[in-house]
Amino acid sequence: MSEIQRPGALYQQVAAAIREAILKGEYEPDTLLPSEAQLMARYGVSRPTVRNAVAALRAEGLIDVRHGKGSFVRSTSRPGVILGRQVTYTSTGEFTTHTGAAWDQVEDPSVSRARTTAITGPLLYLEEEEALFACDRLLADASTGARALHRVLIPFAVAEQVPELAEHPDTEPDRIYALLTKAGHTLSWFETVRARMPLPDERATLQAPDATPVLHLTRITHGNDDHPLILEELRLSADRAEVAYRITASKQPNRRTRA
Amino acid sequence: MSEIQRPGALYQQVAAAIREAILKGEYEPDTLLPSEAQLMARYGVSRPTVRNAVAALRAEGLIDVRHGKGSFVRSTSRPGVILGRQVTYTSTGEFTTHTGAAWDQVEDPSVSRARTTAITGPLLYLEEEEALFACDRLLADASTGARALHRVLIPFAVAEQVPELAEHPDTEPDRIYALLTKAGHTLSWFETVRARMPLPDERATLQAPDATPVLHLTRITHGNDDHPLILEELRLSADRAEVAYRITASKQPNRRTRA
DNA sequence: TATCATTTGTTCGTATGTATC
């Protein structure tokens, strides 16, 4: 019997009590927590207070609530997919990326025309509102079912250099790398990782549970003279995947700041 | 007047209406949204319904609510700190990391003894529950105030190879790299990025706002024979920082999966 | 300094809808 007393709001005390019980291992993962009615009796509080506490734990990602069934302790294991972000190439000029997951295309890639934004423009050394090709893909990992949203942005100037890109902006990234190499570029990549909460429709397409962040990767492919050529974005649910990089020491300090 | 009708729960309709208004730009960032009382009148719903809608938008990270003041539209700009994760070295055998931010130590580093877990053990090729040194640091970026939690794990076996580490487990990472190099190792690094919601105390130390994920980096330093030497963890609030990697193509496909 | 209006936070009560088994 833990008659709750001290700190802050009632519902926070209840939430803290449940949280401790979970972290102490009193409730196994994937186990049903006491029902709201039981929690009301257990802590002697009203229904709204219990719901408030449960909502807090839900926002922390600690529990998963299902309508009509109950609240489950979320398993705290690491994500199933380790997404290697290395790029490798063969002697025949072919590239391989996306190590560690086997992506299938859920839908056909959709090509559209887009415009640079305040974010994507500077990264490509372009002005804002300049037109470019955009190709969107919805991917799914074969073994885990984890989903990912992939987008490629190809400036018109680059498409002119490589006619095959202008005709088929939905070329797969590996193949684009090969084409750019064939066009005389020596490639290198620069990638940033952000995390944020998904918008509702984003959460739906990525099939992300409540309180799950989205990993948002932005990759720029650089050609000769370190000039940016294309931009790729990859968004995926952080509860299913983590991202992996290999780092090797370089002699030159590498500074790169936002424009 | 948008008399709300169709989809789903009332509070979700209200939330959707406000969300659209925000994304359409009807409310500037850092601007006060209508108060709860005004929203009640505006949509003709009760206070709990309005609060439910506001809570949903808050969980999405779209708005920021402050007690006694009101709800603000969150600015959607990119995080201020770009944390370069390259490693560079000089001809004198010194290493430099953490490009892009100037970290100050908020508190003195605290050294303790820890044990490997089911997660950290395999990464270091150790069994579970083996003892090792742990050094924790609370860092802050000078210009933005962004905070980060840094932890170094040093297995006893490695400390024996490098006596200076056994005496001073609170040596700074750059210096540790230099020491390991001096001990005859050629270093390379392997880093994974995860995102998750913070625990309450974690959120407090990192000074992260509501609905803000935490970026959790795990870096393994490999020595000769690709053997893992030390493990570093870095946790930081995703609304203040993003992480940046440089990728160069390698000839050998590089597979690395969890043990 | 003190008070007051405004605004969000917390807590109770109550009723009804809907998913699961």
Place this chain on the structure above:
DNA sequence: CGATACATACGAACAAATGAT
């Protein structure tokens, strides 16, 4: 069908933070 459990909605009251008077 009924029992259980979570979801939604309304009403009401007081607490606490904020900013201005």
